[in-house]
Amino acid sequence: MARRTGKYTLTMENSPSVIGFAAVASKKESEGPMARYIDILNDDSTFGEKTWEKAESRMQKDAVNKALDKCSMAASQLDCIFAGDLLNQCISSNYGLRELGVPFVGLYGACSTMAESLALASLFVDCSMAQHAAAVTSSHFCSAERQFRFPLEYGGQRPPTAQWTVTGAGAAVLSKASMPPYVKAVCLGTIEDLGITDLNNMGAAMAPAAHSTLTKFFADTNTNQNNYDLIVTGDLGAIGTELLYGLMRESGYDISTVHNDCGLMIYDRDRQDVHAGGSGCGCSAVVLCSYILQSLREGTLNNVLFMATGALMSPTSVQQGESIPGIAHLVHISSQP
Amino acid sequence: MARRTGKYTLTMENSPSVIGFAAVASKKESEGPMARYIDILNDDSTFGEKTWEKAESRMQKDAVNKALDKCSMAASQLDCIFAGDLLNQCISSNYGLRELGVPFVGLYGACSTMAESLALASLFVDCSMAQHAAAVTSSHFCSAERQFRFPLEYGGQRPPTAQWTVTGAGAAVLSKASMPPYVKAVCLGTIEDLGITDLNNMGAAMAPAAHSTLTKFFADTNTNQNNYDLIVTGDLGAIGTELLYGLMRESGYDISTVHNDCGLMIYDRDRQDVHAGGSGCGCSAVVLCSYILQSLREGTLNNVLFMATGALMSPTSVQQGESIPGIAHLVHISSQP
Numbered sequence: 001m002a003r004r005t006g007k008y009t010l011t012m013e014n015s016p017s018v019i020g021f022a023a024v025a026s027k028k029e030s031e032g033p034m035a036r037y038i039d040i041l042n043d044d045s046t047f048g049e050k051t052w053e054k055a056e057s058r059m060q061k062d063a064v065n066k067a068l069d070k071c072s073m074a075a076s077q078l079d080c081i082f083a084g085d086l087l088n089q090c091i092s093s094n095y096g097l098r099e100l101g102v103p104f105v106g107l108y109g110a111c112s113t114m115a116e117s118l119a120l121a122s123l124f125v126d127c128s129m130a131q132h133a134a135a136v137t138s139s140h141f142c143s144a145e146r147q148f149r150f151p152l153e154y155g156g157q158r159p160p161t162a163q164w165t166v167t168g169a170g171a172a173v174l175s176k177a178s179m180p181p182y183v184k185a186v187c188l189g190t191i192e193d194l195g196i197t198d199l200n201n202m203g204a205a206m207a208p209a210a211h212s213t214l215t216k217f218f219a220d221t222n223t224n225q226n227n228y229d230l231i232v233t234g235d236l237g238a239i240g241t242e243l244l245y246g247l248m249r250e251s252g253y254d255i256s257t258v259h260n261d262c263g264l265m266i267y268d269r270d271r272q273d274v275h276a277g278g279s280g281c282g283c284s285a286v287v288l289c290s291y292i293l294q295s296l297r298e299g300t301l302n303n304v305l306f307m308a309t310g311a312l313m314s315p316t317s318v319q320q321g322e323s324i325p326g327i328a329h330l331v332h333i334s335s336q337p
Numbered sequence: 338m339a340r341r342t343g344k345y346t347l348t349m350e351n352s353p354s355v356i357g358f359a360a361v362a363s364k365k366e367s368e369g370p371m372a373r374y375i376d377i378l379n380d381d382s383t384f385g386e387k388t389w390e391k392a393e394s395r396m397q398k399d400a401v402n403k404a405l406d407k408c409s410m411a412a413s414q415l416d417c418i419f420a421g422d423l424l425n426q427c428i429s430s431n432y433g434l435r436e437l438g439v440p441f442v443g444l445y446g447a448c449s450t451m452a453e454s455l456a457l458a459s460l461f462v463d464c465s466m467a468q469h470a471a472a473v474t475s476s477h478f479c480s481a482e483r484q485f486r487f488p489l490e491y492g493g494q495r496p497p498t499a500q501w502t503v504t505g506a507g508a509a510v511l512s513k514a515s516m517p518p519y520v521k522a523v524c525l526g527t528i529e530d531l532g533i534t535d536l537n538n539m540g541a542a543m544a545p546a547a548h549s550t551l552t553k554f555f556a557d558t559n560t561n562q563n564n565y566d567l568i569v570t571g572d573l574g575a576i577g578t579e580l581l582y583g584l585m586r587e588s589g590y591d592i593s594t595v596h597n598d599c600g601l602m603i604y605d606r607d608r609q610d611v612h613a614g615g616s617g618c619g620c621s622a623v624v625l626c627s628y629i630l631q632s633l634r635e636g637t638l639n640n641v642l643f644m645a646t647g648a649l650m651s652p653t654s655v656q657q658g659e660s661i662p663g664i665a666h667l668v669h670i671s672s673q674p
Contacts, residue, residue, distance in 0.1 A: 001338045001464050004416070008440060010466055051657050079341070080525060087651065088425040090445040094528065094649035098662045103345060103525035105453065106649070106664070108427040108445040116442065120457075127338050127464040129347055188417060188440035191431065312431035312443070314424065320388050325435045327443070 001127040006220025008187050008213075015182035015337045016125040019132075019175040020071030023290040024059045025168035025282070028141070028274075032267040037290035038168075039066050045142065045167050053091060056140040059169035059282075060085070060096030063289070064136050067171040078102045078173070079130035082117035084109060085138050085281050087147060092138050102134075110310030111206075111235050112189070113137040114170060114285040115329035118306070119186035121174045122331065126183075131176065138169035139280030148315060149199070161201040163237045163279035166266060170285025172293065178337060181296035185221065185332040189213040191312065193325040199318050203240020203263075203276060206309035209326035210236060211247035213307060217330050218253065225255045230301055232292065233328075234284030234308030235263035237277035262287035262308075284308040293333075302335045338464040343557025345524050345550075352519040352674045353462040356469075356512040357408030360627040361396045362505035362619070365478070365611075369604040374627035375505075376403050382479065382504050390428060393477040396506035396619075397422070397433030400626070401473050404508040415439045415510070416467035419454035421446060422475050422618055424484060429475050439471075447647030448543075448572050449526070450474040451507060451622040452666035455643070456523035458511045459668065463520075468513065475506035476617030485652060486536070498538040500574045500616035503603060507622025509630065515674060518633035518641075522558065522669040526550040528649065530662040536655050540577020540600075540613060543646035546663035547573060548584035550644060554667050555590065562592045567638055569629065570665075571621030571645030572600035574614035599624035599645075621645040630670075639672045 002010040023038045026045040035041065040062055047055040047062075060083065068075060081100065084107035085092035097104060109116035117135035124130040142152060144165040150156040174183070192212045196205040210233050218224050225231060236244055241261050248255050262284040263277035288306055295301035307330040313322065339347040360375045363382040372378060377399055384392040384399075397420065405412060418437065420430035421444035434441060446453035454472035461467040479489060481502040487493040511520070529549045533542040547570050555561055562568060573581055578598050585592050599621040600614035625643055632638035644667040650659065 002466050004466065004468075053653060053657065084443075084445055086426075088653060089423075089447065089649065089651035091649070091651045091654045094662055095654060095659060098528040098530050098649075101527050104528050104664060105457070105525060106421075106445040106447075106647075108421060108443040110426065110443075120442070123464075123466060127460075127466070129339050129341065129460060129464070131341075188442060190438050191435040191441050193435050310443075312426065312428070312435075314426035314428045316390060316425060317428045317432060320390065322432060325431055327441060 002123050008216040009185055009220035011185045012126045012183055014126050015184055016122050016174045017177050017179050018172050018181050018293055019177055019179060020067040020173035021289040021293045022063050022066035022070055023170045023286040024063045025286050029168055029266060034266050034287055034291055037294055052140050052142040056092040056138050056143050057096035060092055060136055060138045063169040063171035064134060067173050071173055075100045075102055078132050078134050080124055081134045082107055082120045083136045084113040086144055110312055111281050112308045112310030112327050112329050113281045114288055115306060115308035115331050118172055118331050119329050122183040122186060125174045125176060133174045134171060136171040137281040137285045139165050139282035141165045141167045144280055158275060159200045160275055161239055162275045163202060163263060163277050164274035165280035166278045166283040166286060168282035168286035170289030172289055180335045181293055181333050182337045183331060184334050187213055187217040187330040189328040191325045191327050193323055195323045197323050202279060202311045203237040204243055205311045205324035206326040207236055207240045207243035207247060209328040210244050210307060210309050213328040213330050215251050225253055225258045228258060228303045228305050231255055231259045231305045233261045235279040236261045237263045239276050296333055296335050299335045304333045306331045306333055339460050345553040346522055346557035348522045349463045349520055351463050352521055353459050353511045354514050354516050355509050355518050355630055356514050356516060357404040357510035358626040358630045359400050359403035359407055360507045360623040361400045362623050366505055366603060371603050371624055371628050374631055389477050389479040393429040393475050393480050394433035397429055397473055397475045400506040400508035401471060404510050408510055412437045412439055415469050415471050417461055418471045419444055419457045420473045421450040423481055447649055448618050449645045449647030449664050449666050450618045451625055452643060452645035452668050455509055455668050456666055459520040459523060462511045462513060470511045471508060473508040474618040474622045476502050476619035478502045478504045481617055495612060496537045497612055498576055499612045500600060500614050501611035502617035503615045503620040503623060505619035505623035507626030509626055517672045518630055518670050519674045520668060521671050524550055524554040524667040526665040528662045528664050530660055532660045534660050539616060539648045540574040541580055542648045542661035543663040544573055544577045544580035544584060546665040547581050547644060547646050550665040550667050552588050562590055562595045565595060565640045565642050568592055568596045568642045570598045572616040573598050573646060574600045576613050633670055633672050636672045641670045643668045643670055
């Protein structure tokens with residue numbers, strides 16, 4: 001069973017395998033560099049549903065079913081599913097997964113949810129609390145915009161620091177079966193708040209959390225950036241990434257040569273008008289459950305630190321003058337057991 | 338480490354102890370039958386804060402600190418905290434606990450959150466993933482009313498099936514140290530949806546989930562109501578309780594003599610105008626972390642099934658014509674290891 005390494009890190013004993021994974025996304029993502037790795041691309045962002053919230057639920061359901069398909073499993077073989085999303089009361093997950101009949105652990109980690117759910121699913125499998133467990137999350141540009149910012153019809157101007165919420169979902173199935181990729185360790189993050197209050201600059205609010213979790217993990221495991229071929233954050237975007245580099249340098253680590261950010265990978269910022277990059281729970285979920293896990297399976301990537309960050313505010317808390325707390329959870333995934 | 342019993346139940350190997358617990362509540366709760374067991378009662382439901390949301394955050398913080406105090410621990414000794422609440426993006430937990438510096442696992446289980454967080458904290462301790470872990474949740478009448486129903490100033494009429502959201506928080510600290518009460522097993526629930534659409538009849542929406550989890554647990558453990566001296570649901574209220582009795586009878590179990598509901602225990606319905614009873618994450622949290630855990634510690638209760646239920650809808654999903662899915666998580670707590 002997983003054992004504590006240092007103060008914050010949990011190292012797997014049996015390195016659970018990600019035996020199935022799938023990503024679902026829509027038109028804008030189909031025009032970006034990740035498109036060829038994504039399992040289901042639908043140009044119609046309603047996915048045939050009547051509302052954007054239902055469309056988002058549908059993506060979660062499709063992602064889980066596709067991930068199960070790809071490892072020839074039925075939902076009934078899952079012992080547990082860990083899921084959450086950005087919508088109020090996490091309705092994408094609740095409605096998207098209600099028909100599965102699988103014990104359900106609802107999470108709220110904002111855009112850190114893919115790492116949070118993957119971490120918990122891995123721990124459950126490693127400790128034999130589940131034979132098979134799934135992790136899933138999603139976001140939708142249209143449901144997120146109207147909930148967090150303005151109705152789309154309002155046509156608000158977006159500042160250059162703003163990011164573009166990914167319309168997509170990702171799901172991963174964890175198992176004791178031995179095949180690459182393997183989850184080696186997880187590091188659950190603490191809430192960090194350096195007082196950022198700009199709702200259009202989420203990357204800046206989340207960078208301190210990424211710094212906190214990554215330095216804790218390096219210290220716990222006595223490793224540094226040289227031990228990994230990719231350190232990938234969820235959706236810091238261009239501005240948050242620069243801030244993270246600065247914070248890491250102050251702690252004595254130069255991660256710039258080995259780091260990338262899912263928000264910078266999913267769109268082509270030269271051709272696509274996404275300002276500071278992609279964001280949302282679906283951003284890291286789609287990139288992880290397509291390109292990253294596929295590359296780890298094929299061995300073109302070998303040691304990846306997947307660290308999704310979340311901004312833990314709400315429109316209400318921001319209106320009340322509160323700053324934006326961030327959190328980052330880290331999962332170490334390897335091509336070797 | 339916890340092992341799977343039957344298809345749905347996880348039985349603890351080492352029966353983690355609830356070494357500290359505390360409840361915080363306000364004026365209406367101070368006039369109810371649980372008052373003498375509650376640690377902190379404040380007649381001012383703002384708890385000295387400027388908004389109701391901040392007041393709710395404050396209650397979570399106070400509950401955790403009081404629970405830690407009562408077992409002479411510092412927050413820095415916690416390896417992990419599991420928390421969530423009803424507010425959009427779970428801001429009560431995010432803001433209430435951000436200063437603790439403890440690895441944070443954000444949950445969304447609606448009113449099932451006290452059982453969900455207690456289950457995960459217990460599993461983490463049982464599997465040695467944490468030496469000490471905490472579980473916490475809250476609700477606030479004023480923040481819930483304006484988010485889920487109407488602004489208080491509107492003065493809306495409440496139908497007889499409506500329940501009264503408890504203003505309160507509860508926290509529990511889990512540890513390997515051996516002292517009563519002990520967590521013996523948990524059963525994580527599946528999402529159940531029988532098509533209820535009435536936002537003012539949450540008990541009816543949640544009763545099928547309670548029935549589902551309880552019958553699964555009975556089957557897995559080969560026990561029935563006679564093995565327990567209290568089977569306590571979270572906030573089914575008067576109507577949901579009657580529905581649960583009916584559903585359980587159809588499955589061959591008469592739980593009516595051994596069952597109670599935190600929503601019926603926290604207020605005196607003859608004297609207090611709460612219609613069908615109390616509700617909210619804070620309802621089961623306060624009753625568990627005051628009367629129930631205290632009685633288990635003293636041995637006046639010996640075998641309790643604590644099963645909090647959650648209605649997994651949002652105002653948006655209801656406006657879109659969706660039914661209300663429910664979930665119930667169960668934790669078996671005993672005075673004996």
